[in-house]
Amino acid sequence: MIYHCCDERRRRRVREHPVLNGIDYIEVLDADAVPLGSPRQRTLLVRFVKAAPALTVESFEITGGERIADVRIEWATRANAPNPLVTTPLEQSFLVALPDPEEVIALRTSSSGDYSTYTLHLVAAAGAIVPPANIDPLLARVDFSFKVECPSDYDCAPNDLCPEPAEETPQISYLAKDYTSFRRLMLDRMAQTLPQWSERNAADLGIALVEVLAYVGDRLSYAQDAVATEAYLGTARRRTSVRRHARLVDYAMHDGANARAWVQVRVGGADPVPLARAETKFLTKVAGAEPIVPPPAADPLFERLLLQRPLVFEPCEDKQLFALHNEMFFHEWGEGECCLPKGATRATLNGDFPDLAVGDVLVFEEILGPHTGRTADADLHKRCAVRLVQVAAGLEDPLTNPPTPITEIRWAEEDALPFALCLSARTGREFGERIVGPVSRALGNIVLADHGLTRTGVAIGTVPEPHLFLAANSGRCMPAEREAVPPRFAPMLAEGPLTQADDPPAPEIPASAVLVQALSAVRPQIALDSTLPGGGGERWIARRELLNSDAAAAHFVVEVEADGRARLRYGDDRHGKRPASGTAFEAGYRVGNGPVGNIGADSLAHVVTGLGEIVGVRNPMPARGGREPESVAQARVAAPQAFRVQERAVTPEDYAAIALRHPGVQRAAATFRWNGHGHTVFVTVDRFGARPITEEFEVELLAFLEPFRMAGYDLEIDAPHYVSLEIELLVCAKPGYFRSEVKGAVLQVLDDGVLPDGELGVFHPDRLTFDQDVYLSAIVAQVQAIDGVESVTPVVFRRQGQPDPAPLESGVLPIGRLEIPRLANDPNFPERGKLTVTMGGGK
Known part of the structure; x- marks a missing residue:
């Protein structure tokens, strides 16, 4: 067949013709020839459209081939009646068992050929170019390959025997990028293809088409430039593009965060009031609006208020509210001028509050100025929220008659008071020197709310x-899809x-x-x-x-x-x-998102609710946590460095650096030790405030370090090695100063606590850490700066219990890599360091 056609109409017509016949297809026996004992790739099964005609070896001819071109036919036999002289019994059984064996003639070739394409011809006689009688000319030849069953990584069947001619690429100037250059380019092209067209009038149809196409080209060029601009982190303008570029280097560009606030919902009545998160909203102050706003389903007032653009907060949780918790005062046990000191984690409430539960949040606030006794003079900064971890209700003060019911509460260490909270006070002389109180109170019915309006x-x-x-992508003969x-x-x-x-x-x-x-x-x-x-x-x-x-x-x-x-x-x-x-x-x-939600205290004034028991709402403390989305400029700076952050621990320094990421760790050091079958990493941790390494903290820190640990390395958490100091100073007070007062000031400065002005003492745990040598000159300078000190003479400066004069002589006490100096000067724990101050001078 010399044509490539997309249908088989010729083959169907030959099949329907009473006399004509032709080749349908050809098979090459390869792997199937092995069980028959036949040579591989040398047996051809020629299947005809109808019953095979009576043909001899001379009727077949094979042409083609590159390396092996002379392939001859050795014998030919009909499949339904195999010639026993040239075929074996196995071959005979195989041929007879073929489907419609009367349509097949088996051929044996002299060679298995090469990998090129061969053609089998039906000829009237040897050397003739015409087919035998009654053989259709178009079906008298067929192309085939001896290696058709050889493995191939792709489909080797030809699928484009009649390719479309390649079009000539026009000469295009790639410097044309705007309307003017595109118009000029097309007019120049038209001058070459249609030289007889010379019209340049703007009203001409051809000029109008050229200008329209130039306009479209200008728009497409702009789109291409925009895509090219967004393709690189350094040139991208859209935030979305920068976000995707940053993600390629494992940097997540954040979209900010909304603000959160502690909101008090005041209620009335004796029964608990269930506050539903999904049905409640809090609004900032809107002029002329009542504190209680009906829900949107009952009244369109809420939607009208939104037109004035108030900020909307919504509860983060469902909550049971109690009228008894609206306002609670502290019990002072019959004393006066009392306060809760800074760092306090427990208090006593005046009254029985059986519905207070662990997990509830209270807000402490000052309501009177301690010096004046006036509400207007209350310090608005003295407000803080605490999470209760222990509640004991139903208690009584036995010294009152009748006994006063009280409730003991304790809150989390992390919520320790950041300031001293005055409970009662004596006013100044100009205000009568009278006892006023309660100066502070505790607010219950506190609900966590965050900025955002649900739609x-x-x-x-x-x-x-x-x-x-x-x-x-289909072949020429496939239907157009x-x-x-x-x-x-x-x-x-x-x-x-x-x-x-x-x-x-x-x-x-x-x-x-x-x-x-x-x-x-x-x-x-x-x-x-x-x-x-x-x-x-x-x-x-x-x-x-x-x-x-x-x-x-x-x-x-x-x-x-x-x-x-x-x-x-x-x-x-x-x-x-x-x-x-x-x-x-x-x-x-x-x-609702971002820092706009960081509203001030008492900004929330309206509550959207259908509960008649709710009487008001306020936020005693400012909202916090609202963050702006990360800008493009910030991402361009941070993203290229993100992948440089070490996310695995290999060296001891890596373990120490990663441990510092934990919020409860001030300093850390790590040591590798061989344990007999592998390495153990001992991470020595210095916690804030010299807190002990508890079992809970150790489990938490191990879980924190686990993602960074190298395989085959065990982890252990160690407490630091504390070095207790022994220091003795001879201090001479200035004339006119009391020695006792100067000594008290010296002991206070060299204390391990917090000074009245908020500064840390010289030996506060957060000022000391690993491998930090102690310099005598720094201690002397701190004491010398105290008002009333004339001179300071060091007498003893050493590790406690080690009579080594070297530190005193050199002025430096060396501290090891895993050691932390301490000096508590606590008579209850003398092993934690001792400070002796001998006074002279003064009075």
């Missing part, structure tokens, strides 16, 4: 039908900025650690519900990225632009599911 059932669009198609280009569907939310927040905190987390959220934990507060054209649907969940989403995951990504608008991006059926055309989406999301 539900917002239609964001329907996935369109495809309108662009690509030609399928086109492949639909998935339509772009990246809806943008109508309102913004989209809230970025973490899940509500667990009830055991201290109150001081709740308001500020970790940026690595916040997520966009949005979820989608899809509805398919034929019914049914599913919930779509927001993710930071789709790299870990499989093809069936209903996930999407929120990408925030520089103006705060949020656009949604879906998957591509490889990483994340692509929504089908016709799918309608509804969104539920929250609006």
Whole structure:
């Protein structure tokens, strides 16, 4: 056959003809020849369109080949009646068992040929170019290969025997990038192809078409330049582009976080009031509005108030409220001029509060000025929130008649009072020197709320039908098909900025650690519900990225632009599911984000609720935690350095540096030791405030270090080796100063606590750490700076219990790599260091 045709009409017509016949196809026995004992690739099975005609060896001729060109036919036999003189019994059985063996003639060749293409001809006689009688000319030859069964890494069948001629590429100037240059380029091209057209009038149809095409080219050129600009981190302008570039180097660009606040909800009545998170909202002050706003379902007032753009906060949890907890005062045990000292973690409330529970949050606030006794003079900064860890209600003060009911409370160490809280005080002389109180109070019914307004059932669009198609890569004989280009569907939310927040905190987390959220934990507060054209649907969940989403995951990504608008991006059926055309989406999301939510104290004044027992709302403390989204400039600086952060621990210095990332670790040092079968890493930790290495902290730190640990290395947490100091000073007081007062000042400065002005003492644990030599000159300088000190003479300066004069002579006491100096001067623990001050002079 010398033509390549896309159908088999000729073959069908030959099959229907009463006389004509021809070759249908040919098979080369390769692996199937082995069980028959036949030579591989030398037996050809020629199948005819109809019953095979009576042909001899001379009727067949093989041409072609490159390395082996002379391939001859040794014998030919009909498959339904094999010649026993040239075939073996196994070959005879195989040929007879072929489907329709009367249509097959078996040929044996002299060679197995090479890897090129051969052609089998049917000829009337040896050397003739015409086929035998009654053989169709087009079906009298067939191309084949002896190596058709040889392994191949690709489909070797020819699929483009009649390729389209290559078109000549026109001469194009790639310097043309704007309207003017495109117009000039097309006019020059027209001058070459249509020299008889010389019209240049703007009203001419040809000029109009040229200018329209130049305009389109200018727009396309701008689009290409924009794409090229967004292709690199250093030149990208859109925040989304910078975000994706940063992700390639494992840097997650954050979108900010919303603010959180402690809100007191005041209630009335004797019964508990259930506050539902989903049905309550708090608003900042709106002129002319009442404190209680009806819910949107009952009254359109809420939507009208939103037109004045108040900030909206919503509770993070459901809460049981009690009128008895609106205001609680401290019990002073009959004393006066009392205060809770800085660092306190327990107090006594005046009254029985059986509904106070572990996990509840109280806010302490000063309500009177201690010096004046006036409400207006109360210090607004003396407000703090504490998380209760122990409550003992039902107690009494036995010295009162009748006994006064009291409630003992204790809160977390992390919530220790950051200031001294005055409970009662004596006013100044100008204000009568009278005892006033209560100066401070405790507020209950505290609810954690965060910035953001919930919107539900917002239609964001329907996935369109495809309108662009690509030609399928099919052969010339395949039916013309086109492949639909998935339509772009990246809806943008109508309102913004989209809230970025973490899940509500667990009830055991201290109150001081709740308001500020970790940026690595916040997520966009949005979820989608899809509805398919034929019914049914599913919930779509927001993710930071789709790299870990499989093809069936209903996930999407929120990408925030520089103006705060949020656009949604879906998957591509490889990483994340692509929504089908016709799918309608509804969104539920929250609006409100960033530092605008960091409102001041007492900014919340309205509550949207349907509960009649709620009488008011306020936030005693400022909201905190609102963060701006990371800017493009910040990401350009931080992203290239992100992958340089060590995320594995190899050397001892690595373990120490990673341990410092833990918020409870001040300093750390690490040591490798051989344990007989491997290495153990001993991490020696200096905690803030010289806190002990408890079992709970050790478990927490081991879990923190585990992701960075090298395989084959064990981890152990050690306490530091404390070096107790022994110091004796001879201090001479100035004339006119009392020696006792000067000595007290010296002992206070050289203490291991916090000074009255908030400064740390010289030997406070947070001022001392590993491998920190102690210099005598620094101690003398601190004492010499005290008012009333004339001179200072060191007498003893050494490690406790080691009579070594070298430190006193050199002025330096060396400290080892795993050692920390300490001097507590506590008579209860004399082994923790001793300070002796001998006074002279003064009076």
